Amino acid sequence: MNSAPQMKPWIDAIHAYVPGKAKLDARPVVAKLSSNENPFGPSPHAVAAMTAVLGASHLYPDPASTALREALAALHGIEAGRIICGTGSDELIHLVAGAFAGPGDEIVYVRHGFAVYDIAARRVGATPVVADDVDYTCDVDAVLAAVTDRTRVVFLANPNNPTGTIISAAEVRRLHAGLRPDIVFALDAAYAEFAEGEYEDGIALARAHANVVALRTFSKIYGLAAQRIGWAYAQESLVGAMHRIRAPFNVPATGQAGAIAALADTDWVEKTRAHTLQWRNWLAGEITALGNAGLRAIPSAANFVLVEFPEDGPVNAAAANAALLEDGIIARYLAVQAMPRCIRISIGTEAETRAAAASLRAFVAGATG
Numbered sequence: 001m002n003s004a005p006q007m008k009p010w011i012d013a014i015h016a017y018v019p020g021k022a023k024l025d026a027r028p029v030v031a032k033l034s035s036n037e038n039p040f041g042p043s044p045h046a047v048a049a050m051t052a053v054l055g056a057s058h059l060y061p062d063p064a065s066t067a068l069r070e071a072l073a074a075l076h077g078i079e080a081g082r083i084i085c086g087t088g089s090d091e092l093i094h095l096v097a098g099a100f101a102g103p104g105d106e107i108v109y110v111r112h113g114f115a116v117y118d119i120a121a122r123r124v125g126a127t128p129v130v131a132d133d134v135d136y137t138c139d140v141d142a143v144l145a146a147v148t149d150r151t152r153v154v155f156l157a158n159p160n161n162p163t164g165t166i167i168s169a170a171e172v173r174r175l176h177a178g179l180r181p182d183i184v185f186a187l188d189a190a191y192a193e194f195a196e197g198e199y200e201d202g203i204a205l206a207r208a209h210a211n212v213v214a215l216r217t218f219s220k221i222y223g224l225a226a227q228r229i230g231w232a233y234a235q236e237s238l239v240g241a242m243h244r245i246r247a248p249f250n251v252p253a254t255g256q257a258g259a260i261a262a263l264a265d266t267d268w269v270e271k272t273r274a275h276t277l278q279w280r281n282w283l284a285g286e287i288t289a290l291g292n293a294g295l296r297a298i299p300s301a302a303n304f305v306l307v308e309f310p311e312d313g314p315v316n317a318a319a320a321n322a323a324l325l326e327d328g329i330i331a332r333y334l335a336v337q338a339m340p341r342c343i344r345i346s347i348g349t350e351a352e353t354r355a356a357a358a359s360l361r362a363f364v365a366g367a368t369g
């Protein structure tokens, strides 16, 4: 007999998610660029809508997020009955894993994929299977080669976090076409609004196929990360399975109201998008200018830039991260995700983004003497 409760072995195997830092011990924060948040905050209309419902906080929220689903359905031209809202898209990722996989099953995702997929797979006792990337980018052939008879779910973030890389609509469709119809293809489009050109956000695929779940969030371009609102679109059979295991009141009333107002404020979304693309390209250019020191900006389709540093020598990622922190700039050093050469920098306001670039420039100048 054990002398204490025993964690299930698959839970014991989870490396807990390490969130981006929000505070510094000894100095004021100049720029928090660690979690890909909207640097302008939520739309003022969303703030007003959330404030207006605070007085009714003694009442449970609408368990079905009905008005929000209807607003999403109208915006995207899809069926409200096939939308499920979640406590962030994080919850929806867990619902996909929980509804479709368990012990003995496999869940596939890419090497430098979103950290929550690993936790979601292990949490339900499924076996995580990692497909190798090519230069931080999803390799569709490697994903398809990782599929076995036991595969139940494939997760893909496109654009991907933490790399910012994207695969084309044709590649997304080729990946889907190569999966058996009993495998759930969960396409996580948390950064869809930042993608340019021809792009498959999963909605058209999910309408046409019974094994596709398109995942979205209000945490990134909509600036509502604190409210924890995500949504998924899929055919009824998939959505129904996810509903069975979700928390009954999983989206707060403030989040539902704020999200509806945020959807309507298209100017705010467009302003964020234009700013992000402009300053993302600027930051990538600044990093490319430090190429002699071995820095490389991985081409990004999202609201952040992944910076790769030389493996050793004075200009390395750990030292650069320390220098950024010294200057009050919190980026995401990815040693926690087995990427010790990489730092992810979210696009902030102009001043914040310039401060991050200046700090990196000064670090490189100091380290190369």
Ligand SMILES: *Cc1c(COP(=O)(O)O)cnc(C)c1O
Residues within 6 Å of the ligand: 087, 088, 089, 090, 091, 114, 157, 160, 161, 188, 190, 216, 217, 218, 219, 220, 225, 228, 229, 230
């Ligand atoms: C941020 C992010 C999410 C989750 O966001 P929520 O805040 O839980 O909605 C999901 N997938 C990816 C790839 C992300 O980067």
